[in-house]
Amino acid sequence: GNSVTQMEGPVTLSEEAFLTINCTYTATGYPSLFWYVQYPGEGLQLLLKATKADDKGSNKGFEATYRKETTSFHLEKGSVQVSDSAVYFCALSDPTSYDKVIFGPGTSLSVIP
Amino acid sequence: DSGVTQTPKHLITATGQRVTLRCSPRSGDLSVYWYQQSLDQGLQFLIQYYNGEERAKGNILERFSAQQFPDLHSELNLSSLELGDSALYFCAAEDTLYEQYFGPGTRLTVT
Numbered sequence: 001g002n003s004v005t006q007m008e009g010p011v012t013l014s015e016e017a018f019l020t021i022n023c024t025y026t027a028t029g030y031p032s033l034f035w036y037v038q039y040p041g042e043g044l045q046l047l048l049k050a051t052k053a054d055d056k057g058s059n060k061g062f063e064a065t066y067r068k069e070t071t072s073f074h075l076e077k078g079s080v081q082v083s084d085s086a087v088y089f090c091a092l093s094d095p096t097s098y099d100k101v102i103f104g105p106g107t108s109l110s111v112i113p
Numbered sequence: 114d115s116g117v118t119q120t121p122k123h124l125i126t127a128t129g130q131r132v133t134l135r136c137s138p139r140s141g142d143l144s145v146y147w148y149q150q151s152l153d154q155g156l157q158f159l160i161q162y163y164n165g166e167e168r169a170k171g172n173i174l175e176r177f178s179a180q181q182f183p184d185l186h187s188e189l190n191l192s193s194l195e196l197g198d199s200a201l202y203f204c205a206a207e208d209t210l211y212e213q214y215f216g217p218g219t220r221l222t223v224t
Binding site: 045 | 155156171203207210216
């Protein structure tokens with residue numbers, strides 16, 4: 001079946017460091033891919049998305065490219081801030097299951113000054 | 114603010130009891146998802162409704178049920194509660210681009 005795998009962390013970085021959170025997926029069709037972010041005590045928020053191969057989603061300095069050949073959607077940011085501390089979820093929209101969204105386990109990121 | 118509302122924000126109840134969680138999507142959103150988030154299980158998809166009808170089922174226990182009403186708000190009913198049901202319960206409304214807008218969640222504590 002469809003699935004999403006991502007590094008679970010926790011990931012701890014110093015401010016201004018480069019961030020990569022790996023995400024790979026398995027899907028039978030042509031899913032849309034998403035990154036959601038959950039700040040402490042809040043619900044999830046859509047961070048960025050890509051709907052087809054080679055699309056790049058970007059928002060707030062974060063970006064991710066939909067790589068069909070490697071079935072990946074890695075999240076990157078060139079210079080993290082303390083305010084980026086949160087849990088990041090990779091997700092896919094499964095076209096074979098009435099738009100059910102499948103989430104990865106989440107990656108906790110802590111950015112220290 | 115996503116525009117999706119959930120009530121109550123917190124709920125404390127005893128084992129064996131039944132509770133109802135409520136979710137109101139944004140105007141025009143036909144699709145509502147329910148998720149359970151716990152420390153050991155992560156974010157688990159429970160069930161999806163689309164325009165009043167059940168569309169997809171995930172890891173939802175038989176003790177749990179949900180429905181979506183004509184005004185598109187949704188309720189998640191949890192019965193015969195166990196300690197292990199303590200978790201955050203989120204609903205999310207999905208737009209036509211498959212983007213999900215999460216509510217703030219209901220924190221359920223079963224004692």
